[in-house]
Amino acid sequence: MSEQTGRVDTADLWFDPLCPWAWLTSRWLLEVEKVRPIRTRFNVMSLSILNRDKEDIPQSYRDRLRSALGPVRVLTAAEQRFGNEVLGALYTAIGERYHVRDEPRELATVKAALAEVGLPEELIEFAGSDEYDEPLNRSHRAGMDLVGEEVGTPIISVDGTAFFGPVVTPAPKGEAAGRLWDGVLLVAGTDGFFELKRTRTRDPIFD
DSSP states (O other): OHHHHTOOEEEEEEEOTTOHHHHHHHHHHHHHHHHSSEEEEEEEOOHHHHHTTOSSSOHHHHHHHHTTHHHHHHHHHHHHHHOTTHHHHHHHHHHIIIIISOOOSSHHHHHHHHHHTTOOGGGGGGGGOOTTHHHHHHHHHHHHHHHOTTOOSOEEEETTEEEEOOOOSSOOOHHHHHHHHHHHHHHHTSTTOOOOOOOOOSOOOOO
């Protein structure tokens, strides 16, 4: 175990900034970093790509997805031009606006996030460009290949174990975050384990 060896494990998280559940999972992972020997590495995926060929999704959700590709393209452009290390700060700036402040899910909001983290606001131009669609599709596929086609965002991979979720609200903090991490790794790392689920009874809580 990494706690015994002193090794710090990398927890890869695949996210789409549109998803409130992925946002909560990302905030939980950052809490886990404080109490367990892990570091989070952010990776983009796209709900637009995931659902583009599906016919059984509600029209209201399909309408939301039409504008969801642009922000993911901007994030991918930022990563390609400035390195993976910028994704965490940019995702945080976008997510705070989307989910905590409930600002409009529009490109002006993403542009403000770019300015906040010191990235060129001109990156917003890539929202309507396919220039970086190849690395976007590669990143998306890398996450999906770990867990199969029946899930979405968030996806986590650590030390050879990958899983969708956890879907949790509010995001646990402190040692509670660490205990959830321990439990998730235990069940996800069990050979032949596939699913543990119950009906959601509350909306996302952003505190």
